Amino acid sequence: MQQPLPPPTSSSTSSANSAPTAARQALAEWQEAKRQNFYSTDTDLQAILLHHLGPEVLAQEAPGLVAFGAESATVLDDLIRENNRDEHLPQLRRWDGIGRRIDEVIFHPSYFEIGQRAYRTGALARYARPGEERIQLAYCYLLAHHGEGGHLCPFACTAGLIKILQARGNEALKAHLLPGLLHLDRRAPEHYHGAQFLTEVQGGSDVGANAVRARRDGEHFRISGEKWFCSVIDADLYLMTARLDGSPSGTAGLGAFVVPRLLPDGTPNGVHIRRLKYKLGTRSMASGEADFVDALAWAVGDPACGFKSVVEIVLNTSRVYNAIAACGMMRRAEIEATTYAAHREAFGQKIESFPLVRRTLARISSERRRAVAGTFGVIALSDAVALGQADESARQVLRLVINMNKYWTAIRCTDTIRDAIEVLGGNGAIEDFSVLPRLLRDSIVVEAWEGTHNVLCAQVLRDLQKLGLHHAFFAFLKVHARSQESQQQLDSARREVERLLCLPAEEAAVYIRDVVDQLMPLWQRVCVEKSLS
Numbered sequence: 135m136q137q138p139l140p141p142p143t144s145s146s147t148s149s150a151n152s153a154p155t156a157a158r159q160a161l162a163e164w165q166e167a168k169r170q171n172f173y174s175t176d177t178d179l180q181a182i183l184l185h186h187l188g189p190e191v192l193a194q195e196a197p198g199l200v201a202f203g204a205e206s207a208t209v210l211d212d213l214i215r216e217n218n219r220d221e222h223l224p225q226l227r228r229w230d231g232i233g234r235r236i237d238e239v240i241f242h243p244s245y246f247e248i249g250q251r252a253y254r255t256g257a258l259a260r261y262a263r264p265g266e267e268r269i270q271l272a273y274c275y276l277l278a279h280h281g282e283g284g285h286l287c288p289f290a291c292t293a294g295l296i297k298i299l300q301a302r303g304n305e306a307l308k309a310h311l312l313p314g315l316l317h318l319d320r321r322a323p324e325h326y327h328g329a330q331f332l333t334e335v336q337g338g339s340d341v342g343a344n345a346v347r348a349r350r351d352g353e354h355f356r357i358s359g360e361k362w363f364c365s366v367i368d369a370d371l372y373l374m375t376a377r378l379d380g381s382p383s384g385t386a387g388l389g390a391f392v393v394p395r396l397l398p399d400g401t402p403n404g405v406h407i408r409r410l411k412y413k414l415g416t417r418s419m420a421s422g423e424a425d426f427v428d429a430l431a432w433a434v435g436d437p438a439c440g441f442k443s444v445v446e447i448v449l450n451t452s453r454v455y456n457a458i459a460a461c462g463m464m465r466r467a468e469i470e471a472t473t474y475a476a477h478r479e480a481f482g483q484k485i486e487s488f489p490l491v492r493r494t495l496a497r498i499s500s501e502r503r504r505a506v507a508g509t510f511g512v513i514a515l516s517d518a519v520a521l522g523q524a525d526e527s528a529r530q531v532l533r534l535v536i537n538m539n540k541y542w543t544a545i546r547c548t549d550t551i552r553d554a555i556e557v558l559g560g561n562g563a564i565e566d567f568s569v570l571p572r573l574l575r576d577s578i579v580v581e582a583w584e585g586t587h588n589v590l591c592a593q594v595l596r597d598l599q600k601l602g603l604h605h606a607f608f609a610f611l612k613v614h615a616r617s618q619e620s621q622q623q624l625d626s627a628r629r630e631v632e633r634l635l636c637l638p639a640e641e642a643a644v645y646i647r648d649v650v651d652q653l654m655p656l657w658q659r660v661c662v663e664k665s666l667s
Contacts, residue, residue: 250321467502612624
């Protein structure tokens with residue numbers, strides 16, 4: 135007969151309990167270490183802003199950035215985690231209690247609290263004055279530490295709507311809509327936030343295949359048709375493309391229109407939401423499909439040729455916001471991974487001491503540093519254009535780099551977050567252990583938004599072939615490159631572009647991504663040398 139096991143001694147029980155207790159305490163200390171001011175602890179961001187703004191302007195702006203950096207690391211982090219729980223995601227309510235169609239999107243209360251704190255920074259209200267995106271997007275960068283967070287996409291869409299109204303809207307339309315779009319109080323009834331709907335089921339990147347129609351109705355227009363991918367479907371104002379009867383096919387026949395979601399009496403404006411998208415990422419922001427049935431609309435500029443304005447103003451704005459979202463997520467991935475490695479022990483030592491972990495952490499920090507410097511280099515050019523301080527050469531550089539930077543930051547963001555997840559090991563896959571799984575899901579959406587990689591690189595190739603934008607690009611880099619190595623890389627990249635442009639069109643289309651993959655690290659390197667050296 136087997137003898138019963140002796141009871142555990144107090145020393146063995148103590149030893150068995152002490153190891154998990156110590157490990158859990160280390161994790162608690164790691165969680166607390168992450169909740170440090172996102173602005174005050176980011177010395178690279180401070181140096182970049184100092185370079186682009188100068189000491190006097192930065193001194194004026196620093197208190198607001200410090201305050202929001204603290205809020206983002208603590209209160210907003212808690213709110214956004216709560217808002218992204220499965221049971222708190224947006225839901226569609228089509229009918230009210232007596233059977234009237236309302237097509238209302240229902241959000242958890244945390245969603246509105248997040249929005250209130252984000253909008254009161256004044257990041258969008260500053261569009262009343264041109265040339266302040268260096269500060270505006272610094273706030274967005276701090277917000278992007280949480281991924282899209284339910285509000286970065288509305289920020290980008292609202293910014294694009296403000297800009298196109300300022301540039302192309304008539305005075306009556308601007309007076310009617312801009313005060314609400316620039317309003318600080320997210321909860322005020324007079325506040326507006328925007329969305330932009332281009333995509334239709336038969337045409338994603340092929341916008342020229344769009345079929346939604348616009349017909350004139352006195353001083354207004356009526357929009358009818360289906361939009362397939364409508365992010366911020368709950369917005370007060372939709373910027374849409376539609377085709378006037380009798381207009382030519384392709385993008386040349388598309389106009390730009392603003393459609394209010396509700397009529398003045400609060401009833402739906404012919405907007406029927408089919409369903410909300412069941413998405414991989416950006417889940418707390420409502421995307422949907424919608425049918426428009428004689429929806430009242432205002433034209434923005436010439437209704438027969440609005441697509442060019444949409445691309446030059448709205449999509450380019452969104453591509454910069456997309457890049458700043460990628461940068462913010464990369465910084466958060468860096469915070470998660472470096473603090474975890476400093477607190478987590480394995481084989482009797484902190485894991486940050488292992489050479490391969492150190493190598494991964496260094497790669498994360500390097501990618502983030504280059505991405506932030508390169509993106510704020512783009513933003514500084516955009517501000518110079520908005521302020522009338524840029525010559526034609528600078529405008530050409532901006533046109534080229536906006537597309538390349540959106541592509542490059544998006545793919546580097548995903549890789550960087552995956553590196554951070556690897557540092558956390560199995561814990562990195564747990565949704566409520568860290569923010570990293572949500573960031574990874576959001577990063578995949580960031581890759582697809584505002585132009586896929588192939589679409590953006592194809593546009594870069596057309597701009598090189600037809601407009602010769604590489605001449606301005608290389609001239610800009612030659613002036614600003616500080617190191618001998620950068621000058622050498624510049625010469626090598628110039629030869630690659632010249633070689634590409636000598637290829638037959640079909641072959642050039644195959645190799646354009648390889649060339650962009652060479653140009654973007656060079657752009658980032660020069661921006662780091664300018665602002666962080």
